[in-house]
Amino acid sequence: MENHQFLFNFISEYTGDILAGVLIAIIPLALLLVYALVAIYGELKIASFIQLKLGPMRTGKWGLLQPVAEVFKLLQKEDITPDGADKPLFNLAPFIIFLGCYAALSVLPLSSHFAPSGLNIGLFFIIAISSLAVLGIVMGGWASNNKYSLIGAMRSVSQIISYEIPAAMCILGVASMAHSLDMNVISAQQQGGFWNWYVLGGPAGISKIWLIPFTVVMFIVYFVTSLAETNRTPFDVPEGESELVAGYHTEYSGMKFAFFYLAEYGNMFVVSAIMTVIFFGGWSSPFGDFLNSPIWQIFWFIAKSMFFVGLQIWLRWTLPRTRVDQLMYLCWKILLPLSMVCFLAMALGGMLY
Amino acid sequence: MENNLENTTNNNKINIEYSQFDSERMRLNAGPQHPSTHGVLRLEVELDGEIVTDIIPHLGYLHRCFEKHCENSNYNQIVPFVDRLDYVSAINNEFPYVMAVEKLAGIEVSEKVQILRAMCAEINRIANHLLAISAFGLDSGAFTPLLFLFREREFALGILEKLSGARLLYNYFCPGGVRYEIYSDFKKDVKVFIDSVRLAMKEMEDLLIFNDIFIKRTEKIGLLPKEVAINFACSGPVARGSGINFDIRKSAPYSSYDKFDFDIPVVEPGKEVVGVSGDCWSRNWVRVKEIEESCKILEQGITLLPDEGSVTDGIPKKLKVPAGEVYCKAENTKGELGFYLVSNGSDKPERVRARATSFVNLAILPSISKGYMFADLIMILGSIDIVLGEVDR
Numbered sequence: 001m002e003n004h005q006f007l008f009n010f011i012s013e014y015t016g017d018i019l020a021g022v023l024i025a026i027i028p029l030a031l032l033l034v035y036a037l038v039a040i041y042g043e044l045k046i047a048s049f050i051q052l053k054l055g056p057m058r059t060g061k062w063g064l065l066q067p068v069a070e071v072f073k074l075l076q077k078e079d080i081t082p083d084g085a086d087k088p089l090f091n092l093a094p095f096i097i098f099l100g101c102y103a104a105l106s107v108l109p110l111s112s113h114f115a116p117s118g119l120n121i122g123l124f125f126i127i128a129i130s131s132l133a134v135l136g137i138v139m140g141g142w143a144s145n146n147k148y149s150l151i152g153a154m155r156s157v158s159q160i161i162s163y164e165i166p167a168a169m170c171i172l173g174v175a176s177m178a179h180s181l182d183m184n185v186i187s188a189q190q191q192g193g194f195w196n197w198y199v200l201g202g203p204a205g206i207s208k209i210w211l212i213p214f215t216v217v218m219f220i221v222y223f224v225t226s227l228a229e230t231n232r233t234p235f236d237v238p239e240g241e242s243e244l245v246a247g248y249h250t251e252y253s254g255m256k257f258a259f260f261y262l263a264e265y266g267n268m269f270v271v272s273a274i275m276t277v278i279f280f281g282g283w284s285s286p287f288g289d290f291l292n293s294p295i296w297q298i299f300w301f302i303a304k305s306m307f308f309v310g311l312q313i314w315l316r317w318t319l320p321r322t323r324v325d326q327l328m329y330l331c332w333k334i335l336l337p338l339s340m341v342c343f344l345a346m347a348l349g350g351m352l353y
Numbered sequence: 354m355e356n357n358l359e360n361t362t363n364n365n366k367i368n369i370e371y372s373q374f375d376s377e378r379m380r381l382n383a384g385p386q387h388p389s390t391h392g393v394l395r396l397e398v399e400l401d402g403e404i405v406t407d408i409i410p411h412l413g414y415l416h417r418c419f420e421k422h423c424e425n426s427n428y429n430q431i432v433p434f435v436d437r438l439d440y441v442s443a444i445n446n447e448f449p450y451v452m453a454v455e456k457l458a459g460i461e462v463s464e465k466v467q468i469l470r471a472m473c474a475e476i477n478r479i480a481n482h483l484l485a486i487s488a489f490g491l492d493s494g495a496f497t498p499l500l501f502l503f504r505e506r507e508f509a510l511g512i513l514e515k516l517s518g519a520r521l522l523y524n525y526f527c528p529g530g531v532r533y534e535i536y537s538d539f540k541k542d543v544k545v546f547i548d549s550v551r552l553a554m555k556e557m558e559d560l561l562i563f564n565d566i567f568i569k570r571t572e573k574i575g576l577l578p579k580e581v582a583i584n585f586a587c588s589g590p591v592a593r594g595s596g597i598n599f600d601i602r603k604s605a606p607y608s609s610y611d612k613f614d615f616d617i618p619v620v621e622p623g624k625e626v627v628g629v630s631g632d633c634w635s636r637n638w639v640r641v642k643e644i645e646e647s648c649k650i651l652e653q654g655i656t657l658l659p660d661e662g663s664v665t666d667g668i669p670k671k672l673k674v675p676a677g678e679v680y681c682k683a684e685n686t687k688g689e690l691g692f693y694l695v696s697n698g699s700d701k702p703e704r705v706r707a708r709a710t711s712f713v714n715l716a717i718l719p720s721i722s723k724g725y726m727f728a729d730l731i732m733i734l735g736s737i738d739i740v741l742g743e744v745d746r
Binding site for chain 1: 496
């Protein structure tokens with residue numbers, strides 16, 4: 001599978017390897033920034049749709065420029081570092097969180113012919129790199145010299161570390177069925193229609209039918225886990241507005257706050273993209289070879305990921321928030337055993353097929 | 354009193370022998386600028402990790418010298434001040450005050466005025482409970498119910514605006530009657546309002562009240578045993594959530610409430626729908642049921658309210674109040690609201706004292722929230738439904 005190097009080879013013919021690497025690295029960044037604008041607009045509009053209001057309507061047609069206006073507003077704001085804050089840590093934290101999300105984007109295969117970095121242990125890399133966000137949250141929470149931030153950071157660390165275990169179980173389950181950690185390979189295996197997706201038991205023909213309940217449960221477990229990993233409602237206890245004002249980013253303002261914001265939306269996309277790759281066929285078209293050219297594959301990948309981002313936004317505006325101990329209970333006593341059982345079944349499936 | 358709290362079963366309280374652990378406690382100032390203290394209440398909370406070990410409420414950030422102002426104002430000029438106590442249920446605040454002045458001055462009020470006053474109070478009660486339920490949902494992190502119920506609350510404010518000319522602080526009741534005549538479509542508006550509120554509450558039960566996450570957050574939290582509620586003189590939904598069947602509209606009917614047929618929703622031990630009697634969910638459930646009862650009263654009010662007769666005729670040109678003193682109470686949206694008036698025969702009262710419901714109900718907060726988590730403290734505060742304008746006066 002050297003296909004994913006296609007764009008890199010194409011560019012490096014004209015510019016040389018180093019410049020080509022830089023140009024390729026810019027693509028996920030550009031994708032992230034454009035996506036963030038779309039996601040903010042989507043969040044506002046979906047929220048308004050659910051809450052029987054119009055949402056932004058004044059900035060451009062149907063308020064299309066609202067996210068741009070918000071970014072400019074944040075750029076203009078005063079960049080405050082509170083008294084008594086640990087300045088180096090305080091200033092570094094937002095960038096570390098952003099780094100985690102940006103690095104995770106770099107291994108996502110957008111199409112069979114393009115992944116920014118075709119790492120053959122992509123899934124493993126994502127599990128490792130997404131833990132980096134915890135570091136940033138702790139740094140931000142501790143360095144803010146604010147008790148709300150500290151409590152929020154403590155909650156967030158225990159939450160993200162706990163939920164990484166069922167998440168890793170889900171990823172390993174699929175990896176054991178695919179015999180690979182390469183996201184491009186996993187996507188390629190699921191080509192040929194939606195019945196080959198791993199959420200429906202993978203590309204093993206009719207005999208896989210006993211696997212379907214396990215894979216579906218595994219998908220649900222991963223979806224719940226991903227909500228917790230991105231600190232979204234109903235698991236947004238680290239920044240629970242009614243309790244902790246804004247949690248670990250209470251003291252942040254201006255551009256640094258924007259980075260937290262960007263990282264939150266970025267992480268939503270990352271977990272959705274992982275979900276797409278390991279359960280929903282990645283870039284492969286749901287209808288076999290229909291519209292399955294490399295350019296269309298980018299569309300399918302983004303469309304599937306955005307669907308799950310939309311699902312997360314929908315849930316956020318519907319559900320109340322859980323309490324921090326209920327969150328832990330859900331993780332350790334429900335999701336972990338469930339994912340264990342499903343993992344065993346999927347590993348067996350991986351051995352058989 | 355402590356024993357009562359400790360011995361209750363079915364409690365989600367975390368039982369930790371604090372002496373066993375020598376952990377450092379964190380002192381956290383929740384408020385006065387905190388999103389969920391419902392105004393400018395400052396709670397000095399001592400936390401052991403997430404668990405609340407001590408809590409000291411600090412009041413007075415919204416003190417406006419209500420009682421001193423009253424000593425320098427006419428009886429009629431006090432009504433707007435009274436509005437501003439519990440600013441989300443202004444009509445219900447005017448009710449006991451106006452009754453107290455009428456009692457002191459010996460003014461007889463016509464039946465039409467009495468029924469209209471009761472109807473206004475019930476519309477206002479629904480508006481208040483819609484706000485209380487939705488704000489309680491907001492405390493638990495659900496933002497959408499707030500906006501759903503605000504749509505219905507808008508109807509209530511609209512009707513009261515058409516009656517009085519103001520949206521929130523009405524200044525509508527006055528000794529002897531109400532300030533303006535009823536507008537022609539009043540009954541029709543009330544009918545539409547009742548229908549829409551019933552529909553919205555059905556929707557709300559699906560969305561919030563019986564939502565599993567919401568139930569998990571509120572059941573068996575902030576348990577207020579019956580005896581403790583009585584000892585602290587709690588009233589309103591807080592007391593009725595603990596199984597105390599006490600409502601001044603029934604136990605000492607005032608105005609025209611004896612003409613209406615309605616029930617008092619009480620969550621008695623053993624008859625709970627969800628959770629246990631006296632928890633946050635029960636207090637909220639009482640409010641949900643009370644909205645339905647208020648709708649019943651409004652329905653009857655539409656038929657009882659006579660079309661002929663004036664509601665402004667009974668207002669005396671010059672209010673003469675003889676010397677004396679009086680205490681008059683009414684069922685506010687949050688419980689018993691009473692006014693103690695002392696008159697020396699002049700046109701200004703010698704002393705006005707308010708028995709503020711929110712203030713009395715808030716007093717239970719420290720004793721029922723120790724041992725729960727910080728997130729629960731916010732829920733308990735939300736379930737008591739206080740308005741700081743009334744607490745601080």
